[in-house]
Amino acid sequence: MIFDDKFMINAMKRIDELQQETIDKAKEIEGASEYIKKKLELYDKDEELRNNLKTIHLKEMKIAKEFFV
Numbered sequence: 340m341i342f343d344d345k346f347m348i349n350a351m352k353r354i355d356e357l358q359q360e361t362i363d364k365a366k367e368i369e370g371a372s373e374y375i376k377k378k379l380e381l382y383d384k385d386e387e388l389r390n391n392l393k394t395i396h397l398k399e400m401k402i403a404k405e406f407f408v
Contacts, residue, residue, distance in 0.1 A: 365371050
């Protein structure tokens with residue numbers, strides 16, 4: 340199936356519309372904003388921990404490389 344630019348542009352517009360509809364409906368749910376705020380805080384903390392883990396892993400690799408060379 341071949342997609343032309345016009346089809347892709349229309350698809351992206353529709354995706355944006357659906358996302359906005361979902362956001363608008365979610366705002367109507369009691370407690371949704373608090374839930375989202377807490378989820379974003381946890382996401383930020385998770386990202387920080389993943390970055391720390393990556394740094395530790397790289398340091399371990401460096402130590403091992405220096406030891407075995």
